[in-house]
Amino acid sequence: MDIKEITKRIESESVVFRRIMAEIEKVVVGQRHLMERMLIGLLCDGHLLLEGVPGLAKTTAVKTLAKTIRTTFQRIQFTPDLLPADILGTQVYRPDNGSFEIRKGPIFHNIILADEINRAPAKVQSALLEAMQERQVTIGEETFVLERPFLVLATQNPIEQEGTYPLPEAQIDRFMLKIKVDYPSAKEEKGIMERVYKGAAGNVSGVVDVSEIESSRGTMYSIHMEEKIVDYIVRISRATRNSREFGLDIAPMISYGASPRASIWLGLASRAHAFLSGRGYVTPHDVKSVAPDVLRHRIILSYEAEAEGKSTDDLIKVLLERIEVP
Numbered sequence: 001m002d003i004k005e006i007t008k009r010i011e012s013e014s015v016v017f018r019r020i021m022a023e024i025e026k027v028v029v030g031q032r033h034l035m036e037r038m039l040i041g042l043l044c045d046g047h048l049l050l051e052g053v054p055g056l057a058k059t060t061a062v063k064t065l066a067k068t069i070r071t072t073f074q075r076i077q078f079t080p081d082l083l084p085a086d087i088l089g090t091q092v093y094r095p096d097n098g099s100f101e102i103r104k105g106p107i108f109h110n111i112i113l114a115d116e117i118n119r120a121p122a123k124v125q126s127a128l129l130e131a132m133q134e135r136q137v138t139i140g141e142e143t144f145v146l147e148r149p150f151l152v153l154a155t156q157n158p159i160e161q162e163g164t165y166p167l168p169e170a171q172i173d174r175f176m177l178k179i180k181v182d183y184p185s186a187k188e189e190k191g192i193m194e195r196v197y198k199g200a201a202g203n204v205s206g207v208v209d210v211s212e213i214e215s216s217r218g219t220m221y222s223i224h225m226e227e228k229i230v231d232y233i234v235r236i237s238r239a240t241r242n243s244r245e246f247g248l249d250i251a252p253m254i255s256y257g258a259s260p261r262a263s264i265w266l267g268l269a270s271r272a273h274a275f276l277s278g279r280g281y282v283t284p285h286d287v288k289s290v291a292p293d294v295l296r297h298r299i300i301l302s303y304e305a306e307a308e309g310k311s312t313d314d315l316i317k318v319l320l321e322r323i324e325v326p
Contacts, residue, residue, distance in 0.1 A: 003224050003280040003281050004280070005280075006219065006222055006223060006224065006280030006281075007278070007279065007280035009219045010219060010223075010275055010278055010279070010280060011278060013212075013215060013216045013219055014216070014275065014276065014278060016208050016212045016213065016216055017039050017043070017216070017276060019068070019207045019208060020039065020042075020065070020068045020069070020207065020208055021035060021039065023064070023067070023068040023204050023205065023207055024061065024064050024065060024068065024204075026064075026203070026204055027060060027061075027064045027204060028057050028060060028061050028064060029057075029184065029188050029191045029192045029195060030184045030185065030188030030191070030192075031056075031057060031061060031181065031184070031188075033179070034050070034058075034061055034179055034181055035061065036276065037177055037179045037290075037293055038061065038062070038065050038153070038179075039272075039276060040177065040269055040272040040273060040276065040290065041151065041153070041176055041177060042065070042069075042151070042213060043213070043216060043217055043220055043272040043275060043276075044176060044217070044220070044265070044268045044269060044271075044272050045148075045149060045151065045217065046151075046175075046176025046177065046265060046268070046269075047132055047151060047152040047153070047154070047174060047175045047176055048151075048152075048153045048154070048175060048176060048177050048178075048179060049117075049154050049155075049156065049167075049172070049175040049177070049178045049179070049297065050062070050153065050154065050155045050156070050179050050181055051155075051156050051157075051158060051178060051179070051180055051181065052155075052157075052158075052180065052181030052182065053157065053158060054157060056181045056182070056183065056184075057181075058155040058181055059075075059113065059115055059155055062113045062153045062155065063075065063113060064204055065111075065153070066111045066113070067204040067205070067206065068204060068205075068206060068207050068208060069110075069111070069206060069208050069209075069210065069213070070206040070208065070209050070210070071110040071111060071149070071210055072109040072110045072111070073109060073110065073111045073112075073113070074106040074107075074109035074111075074112055074113070075112075075113040075115055076106050076107075076112060076113065076114050076115065077115050077116065078114060078115060078116050078117050078118075078119045078120040078124065078125075079116075079119055079120060080119060080120060080121065082120045082124050083124065084123060084124055084126075084127035085105065086105065086106075086124075087105050087106065087107050087124065087127050087128065088105045088107055088127055088131070088137050088139060089102065089103050089104040089105035089107070089108070089137070089139050090102075090103055090105070090139065091103075091139060091140045100140070102139055102140070102142060104139075104144070105137075107128075107131050107137055107146070108137070108144070108146065108147075110147060110148075110149050110150060110151070110210075111149070111151050111153065112150075112151065112152045112153070113153055113154075113155070114128065114152055114153070114154035114155070115154075115155050116155060116156060116157060117154040117155065117156050117167065118156040118157065118164045118165050118166065118167055119157075119164060119165070120165065121165055122165060122168055125165070125167055125168060125171055126168060126170075126171060128152065128171065128174075129170065129171055129174065131146060131150070131152075132152055132171075132174040132175075133174055135148070135150050148210075149210060149213070149214075152175075154175070169256075169300065172297050172298075173259060173261060173297075173298060175297060176265045176268075176269065176294070177265075177269065177290075177293040177294060178293060178296050178297035179293055180296070180313075216275070219275070220271050220272055220275045221271070223271045223274050223275060223279075223280055223281060223282060224280060224281040224282070225267065225270070225271065225281070225282040226281075226282070226326070228326035229270070229282050229283075229284065229287065229326060230267065231326070232284060232287060232323070232324075232325065232326050233263055233266050233267050233270070233287060234263055235323050235324070236266065236287070236291060236295075236319055236320070236323055237257075237258050237260070237262045237263040237266065237295075238257075239257075239319050239323055240254060240257030240258045240262075240295065240298070240299050240315075240319065241254075241256075241257030241258065242257070243319075246322070246323060247322075248318065248319070248322060250315050250318055250319075252302060252304050252305075253301060253302055253304060253305035253308075253310055253315055254299055254300070254301065254302060254305070254315065255300045255301065255302045256299070256300040257298075257299060258295055258298035258299060259298065261298075262294055262295060262298050265294050266287065266290065266291060266294045266295075269290040269293070269294055270282045270286040270287045270289075270290055271286075272290075273286040273289055273290050274286050284325045284326060288320050291316060291319075291320060292313055292316050292317075295312070295316050296312045296313055296316060297312075299312045299315060299316070301315075
C-alpha cells in the first residue's frame with residue numbers, strides 16, 4: 001500500500017480508538033497523556049508501567065480501559081505477603097485419586113492490572129517475567145500458553161515512598177512504556193470534584209472487539225517509516241550506551257544505557273503515535289514524543305547523576321536536543 005491508502009485505512013480504523021477514548025473520558029478527567037499512551041500500548045500489544053503518587057486515577061484509568069474492550073480482565077493487588085503461586089497458580093493434591101490438579105491463577109486473563117506492583121518483593125515481581133515476555137506460564141512441569149491479547153498494565157508508587165521495592169532491571173525492561181502520571185491542572189481538579197459530588201461516574205460499556213484492535217494493529221505495522229527515521233532511532237538508543245560517540249558529555253551520568261529492545265519499542269511506539277495522529281508515515285516528531293516514555297526506565301543513572309539531582313528525563317532531554325534530526 002502507498003501512503004495515501006494507508007492514511008485512508010487509518011482514518012476508518014482510528015474510529016475504534018476514538019470510541020475507547022470517549023468511554024474513558026466518561027470517568028477520567030484530564031490525564032490526556034496517560035490515556036494516549038495507554039492506547040499506544042494497546043495498539044502495539046506492549047505492557048505499560050504507570051508511576052505516580054496515590055490518588056491520580058492510575059487504577060481507575062486502567063480499569064476503565066479494560067471495560068471498553070470486550071475481553072477478560074483481572075486486577076491483582078500486590079502486597080508484601082503475596083506469593084508467586086497467588087499470581088500464576090499452583091498444583092493442588094487430590095487425595096481421592098492421588099493425583100495433582102492444576103489450579104490456574106489470576107494471570108490467565110487478557111488484561112491484567114498489577115496494582116502497586118512495587119509493594120511486593122522481587123521474587124513475586126519476577127513471577128511475571130515469563131508471562132510478560134513469553135506469553136506463557138509454567139506450573140510444575142506443565143506450560144500453558146496465555147490467550148491473546150495479553151497485556152500487563154502495572155501501577156507503582158514512586159520508589160522513595162515507604163514500603164516499596166524497586167523493580168529488577170530485567171523485569172522493568174519488559175515494559176514497553178513507563179508513563180509518569182502527574183497532578184491535574186486547577187481546572188481539571190475542579191472538574192473532578194464536581195463530577196464526584198454529583199455522583200456522575202459514567203457508565204462505561206464494552207465498545208470494541210479484540211478483532212478490531214488486531215485489524216488496526218496490522219494497519220499500524222504498514223505505516224511508512226523512512227530509513228533515515230530508523231537510523232535516528234538507533235542513534236538515540238546508542239547514545240544512551242555510548243554518548244561520547246555522539247559528542248555528548250553525559251557518559252558519567254549513566255551506568256547502563258537502553259538495550260536494543262528500546263529501539264524496537266521506540267520504532268513501534270512512533271508508528272502508533274503516527275496512527276493516532278491520522279498519518280500514514282512516521283516523522284521525527286513522533287519519535288521525540290514517545291522517546292521519554294520508552295527510555296526513562298531503561299536508563300540506569302550513576303551515583304554521580306543522583307548526587308547532582310539529575311533524572312533520566314533530564315538526560316533524555318539532552319539527547320533529543322543534541323542528536324541530529326533527519
